[in-house]
Amino acid sequence: MVKMPLRSRIRRLFTTRKDRPRLDKGKARAMDPPPLPDHSPDTSDDDDGDSADEPAIPVLHLSELHRAPATLARSSAFYLVGHSLPPPPLHQAKQILTSSPEVKKTLVHPRGSTVRGYSSAKSSGREWWDYTPEQNGTLLTLPDEDFQETTRAYFTAGIALLQRVCATFNSAGSSSTAAGTVPEEVINDVGFSTMRYLRYSPSLLPTHAPATGGDTADPSGIPRMEAHTDHGVLTLMTATEPSGLYIWDRGGRIFSAPPLPNAVLIIAGDLMAHFTSLPGRNILDDGALAVGRDTVLPTVHAVVIPQVERYSVAVFLRPPREMVVSSGRDGDVTFRRWADEKGRIRGRRCWMVGQERTVA
Numbered sequence: 001m002v003k004m005p006l007r008s009r010i011r012r013l014f015t016t017r018k019d020r021p022r023l024d025k026g027k028a029r030a031m032d033p034p035p036l037p038d039h040s041p042d043t044s045d046d047d048d049g050d051s052a053d054e055p056a057i058p059v060l061h062l063s064e065l066h067r068a069p070a071t072l073a074r075s076s077a078f079y080l081v082g083h084s085l086p087p088p089p090l091h092q093a094k095q096i097l098t099s100s101p102e103v104k105k106t107l108v109h110p111r112g113s114t115v116r117g118y119s120s121a122k123s124s125g126r127e128w129w130d131y132t133p134e135q136n137g138t139l140l141t142l143p144d145e146d147f148q149e150t151t152r153a154y155f156t157a158g159i160a161l162l163q164r165v166c167a168t169f170n171s172a173g174s175s176s177t178a179a180g181t182v183p184e185e186v187i188n189d190v191g192f193s194t195m196r197y198l199r200y201s202p203s204l205l206p207t208h209a210p211a212t213g214g215d216t217a218d219p220s221g222i223p224r225m226e227a228h229t230d231h232g233v234l235t236l237m238t239a240t241e242p243s244g245l246y247i248w249d250r251g252g253r254i255f256s257a258p259p260l261p262n263a264v265l266i267i268a269g270d271l272m273a274h275f276t277s278l279p280g281r282n283i284l285d286d287g288a289l290a291v292g293r294d295t296v297l298p299t300v301h302a303v304v305i306p307q308v309e310r311y312s313v314a315v316f317l318r319p320p321r322e323m324v325v326s327s328g329r330d331g332d333v334t335f336r337r338w339a340d341e342k343g344r345i346r347g348r349r350c351w352m353v354g355q356e357r358t359v360a
Ligand SMILES: O=C(O)CCC(=O)C(=O)O
Pocket: 196, 198, 230, 237, 239, 245, 301, 303, 312, 313, 314
């Protein structure tokens, strides 16, 4: 059998099929603008029948956290309420992302990292700043103690909460998976985790036209953060209204995921699929054959730039970069290698492998 290079193997995971919804073959973008149904989770009185049968994104209370593995496998995302996180630092997101261009320059990582300090992607209307946990959050940040303290506190609490979600995959009472599914290192070590403050605004777009309308540089006319899956283990998110966040379930259905009061949205990253693949199978070697009913697939999501500014906060649980996330025909693949190789695949950011096998 001819040995396929790791990158080709990873590319296969992101390959789309004609019958999968709304994913084009664009070079730079992973998807066509999707039709964006407003399947928001609130149960409105309006019973015109359009969305009445659509399942909403589930809401779990902290006391029901043991249901997280089955919920993530089935629904690809859930809102969590009853947690004890501090208020989301949306004000801090606005504070840092509306600072002057001179200040932003001081926040850029010296080697251009896009997961540490300030970065922007003006062609899709967004800019962001990643907290740097090293040196207790004092690097590439504002010289403002309140800002630093609030930011550090939310990051620390957010990571602890995501690690608690991971621990439910390994506990005896877990509804789906066997002990040891998520490596202890992920649960005990902050690894290469980060927290991101994001700002989305039509005013960032290069050919910004006044609110009266007009085309943007985006040929689709819908500026957006392209559909993608996150590299890491789990992501926790919250945002201002109007949201513009959409997630795909594993059947390819698209849901609006607006912020809910006192709730955070939790989604899965790429590594959950490695951790929860079928026993004896490997995602890189076996593709969809490694995906079972209880396998948690990475959550595909995208953000459409709203007409007014949007701020969001995302906490990413990531393992240490040298942790082995997959061992198969390619040998040991570390998280660093996984992220590097995936980052080089252009226009193929949506991991869809195996989704068709699990549609009810
Ligand atoms: O802003 C959001 O709600 C999502 C951000 C996101 O998906 C990311 O930074 O990976």
